[in-house]
Amino acid sequence: MPAKKPTRTLRMRRLAAELRRLRDSADLTREDVTEATRINGSTLYRIEYAQARPQLRTLHTLCDLYKVSDDKRDELLALTKNSGQQGWLETYPSELPTEYTNYILFESEARTIRNYESLFVPGLLQTEDYARAVVRGTLPLATDDQVEDRVRARVKRQELLHRSDPLRLRAVVDEAVLHRTVGGPRVMREQLLHLATMAKLPHIELQVIRFGAGAHPGMPGSFVLIDFPDPADPAVVYIDSMAGDLFLEGEVDIDRYSLMMEQLVGLADSPDSSRKLVASMAAGMMEKDKEAAE
Structure with missing residues (x-):
């Protein structure tokens, strides 16, 4: 069985960026480095793009070649030694997919999450029952254990919103998210009530793009x-x-999606109007339940 790819952490990305910058400052190509040090070219590429952690002797060799100062060398060594730290995932018993694990680690170190969803309630705002219904529906071949692993991980992630210095979340959803009855009427009603409650928190902004807004930039798919x-x-x-998880880190991509998010925010109802809409829909479902029970 092939070895599992190392989990990408924020420190690993920073180390990779520093090593690329130092090589550029030394006016060396990767081919130059390989010729001077005998470090394999593909290994160097993986190190520079946070796909592999360098061994300490490799890092010392690169520092020597790039004429790195002692202070900078110590900084790089510290990044290397700490680049594998994974927080609560280190003791998590499940085998989550690597790319999902990468996402969880980035999310755990984030200051702000901007999330657009066209079909689901954002994961950080899902109830446990709604999350379970989503996982079962989207992963029909998953075992019960795999489903529960995903649900527990999703619930654990939500602690970021309740810590003393909480994660800031801006969530924009298409109105279709509110109308799709995931898990049945009871589960959906509880989900809408939870969504309305969470939207009152000062560090969470929820906005809904109404059907009347027509076509909009988020229709091709969700993103974070x-x-x-x-x-x-x-x-x-x-x-x-459906084709797999994808991370985009180029400046052009970041600017493009940031602009897209700004456009979606502009098209959506205000946070206050959106929260009232969600609460009204939840109340409507409760009223239907009462009428059905009579």
Whole structure:
């Protein structure tokens, strides 16, 4: 069985970016480095794009070649030693897919999440029952254990919204999200009530794009923009699709999706109007339940 790819952490990305910058400053190509050090070219590429952690002797060799100062060398060594830290995932018993694990780690180190969803309630705002129905519906071949692993991970992620310095979440959803009865009427009613409650929190902004807005830039699919506290750590775009999970880290892609999010925010109802809409829909479902019971 092939070895599992290393999990990409924020420190690993920062280390990779620093090593690329140092090589560029030394005016060396990857081929130059390979010729001077005998470090395999594909290995160097993986290190520079956060797909592999360098061994310490490899890092020392690169520092020598790039004429790195002692202070900078110590910084790079610290990044290397700490680049594998995975927080609560280190003790998590399940085998989550690598790309999903990468997303969870980026999310856990983020300052702000900007999430557009066209079909689902955003994962950070899902109830446990709604999450379970989503996982069962979208992964019909998953075992019961695999479903529960996903649900527990999703619930654990939501602790970011309740810590003393909570994650800031801006969620924009298409109105279709509110009308799709995921898990049945009871589950959906509870989900809408939860959504309306969470939308009252000062660090959460929920906006709904009404059907009347017509065609809009988010219709091709959902995406997440992850922003980090340190300006040295560039934003990441995450896309979860049928073709697999995708991370976009180029400046052009970040700018494109940031502009798209701004356009979606502009098309959506205000946070206050959106929260009232969600609460009204939940109340309507409760009234129907009462009428059905009589």
